[in-house]
Amino acid sequence: MSPKYDLLLKGGNVIDPAQRLNGRMDIAFIDGKVASISEQIPSETANNVVAVNDKLIMPGLIDLHGHFAHKITPFRADPDTTCLPIGVTTAVDTGSTGWINFPGFRAYVMERVETRLYAFLHLSSLGVTTVLTLGIPDTEDFRLAREEEAVQCIEENRDLILGIKVRLSPHGTTAANAVPSMEMARRVAENTNTKIMVHVMDSPLPMKQVFDYLRPGDVVTHAFHGTEHNITTDGNRLRDEAWQAREKGVIFDTGCFMRHFSLPLCRAAIEQGFDPDTISTDIVGPRPGTTCYNLLEVMSIFLELGMKVEEIVRATTINPSKVIGDKGLGSLAVGSVGDVAVLDIVPGNFSYEDKLGDSIRANNRFEHVVTVKDGAIWNPTVG
Numbered sequence: 001m002s003p004k005y006d007l008l009l010k011g012g013n014v015i016d017p018a019q020r021l022n023g024r025m026d027i028a029f030i031d032g033k034v035a036s037i038s039e040q041i042p043s044e045t046a047n048n049v050v051a052v053n054d055k056l057i058m059p060g061l062i063d064l065h066g067h068f069a070h071k072i073t074p075f076r077a078d079p080d081t082t083c084l085p086i087g088v089t090t091a092v093d094t095g096s097t098g099w100i101n102f103p104g105f106r107a108y109v110m111e112r113v114e115t116r117l118y119a120f121l122h123l124s125s126l127g128v129t130t131v132l133t134l135g136i137p138d139t140e141d142f143r144l145a146r147e148e149e150a151v152q153c154i155e156e157n158r159d160l161i162l163g164i165k166v167r168l169s170p171h172g173t174t175a176a177n178a179v180p181s182m183e184m185a186r187r188v189a190e191n192t193n194t195k196i197m198v199h200v201m202d203s204p205l206p207m208k209q210v211f212d213y214l215r216p217g218d219v220v221t222h223a224f225h226g227t228e229h230n231i232t233t234d235g236n237r238l239r240d241e242a243w244q245a246r247e248k249g250v251i252f253d254t255g256c257f258m259r260h261f262s263l264p265l266c267r268a269a270i271e272q273g274f275d276p277d278t279i280s281t282d283i284v285g286p287r288p289g290t291t292c293y294n295l296l297e298v299m300s301i302f303l304e305l306g307m308k309v310e311e312i313v314r315a316t317t318i319n320p321s322k323v324i325g326d327k328g329l330g331s332l333a334v335g336s337v338g339d340v341a342v343l344d345i346v347p348g349n350f351s352y353e354d355k356l357g358d359s360i361r362a363n364n365r366f367e368h369v370v371t372v373k374d375g376a377i378w379n380p381t382v383g
């Protein structure tokens, strides 16, 4: 009998919250998809058998908030060296580009890299280019917000654009332009039947007012920041409107970059049962004076803050997959895209800081073992 499967991972501990699986399973792939998942799949049925005894097997990780318009917009990360080596097989660029520079991002990055990329289009025509190059906030000059062109760009790139990004912060807009920005983003999302992702760190608007613009499936990012207008009343107790927004279906994303999250506030939220829906990095490329944590480091932070492993996996697989839409990502169900992150949790002494003056120590962290992309073991391209 000739082998039936292209690849078989044997002996791992599968965690797939989408299917409520958590236990020892074998998983086999054919033609880039998950072909079988069960307690025992014979080795002789596969061309390539990889023993992953006692490692954690989960769907390929999804980073819902990063910046990957590499060399299109300054300080954007190279997706293939940032993501695939740690098990992130899908990533979302959130507003690096607007309708003017998105086509270049698509042609020269998204379509050329191995990492599966999606994007939120920035409401500003040039994305974050003006603030990063000239110091002019994204929509400080509201002539940069062009509704018709944004709608047209989304319509022309519906396969890759998930919605519209707005930044309510001094780098993103002015207090006077905050409401017009949210109103325009709402109209763009309605007209294209896509989502809003809104940056709320240092927002001039109270959370309650921001939530009023959001519909089920829209995303609040940097949702666990610790400065003014955060999701708590006092740095500790969750606001009623945060619970109501979650009830309505608003997605709470971490975007854990620099000052954009507060370790004590994250811990308080988790203790009250308010885990993040999606765990993401807000990762950028090398830039003097900045450090950012990659997705495994951010996952390790949330492990230390008290989230269960299964919930961390949910927040980096099926939950971000729901924001992306029906693409077969974030699950190991038969027929799904054959992406897997093989990880381990290893002991040691680790520390993390949030740039707001708080730090934590951790005795365990996630470490990468193997990445499977489209049903094959991923190896970095040599040379």
Ligand SMILES: [Zn+2]
Binding pocket: 065, 066, 067, 094, 255, 282
């Ligand atoms: Zn960001």
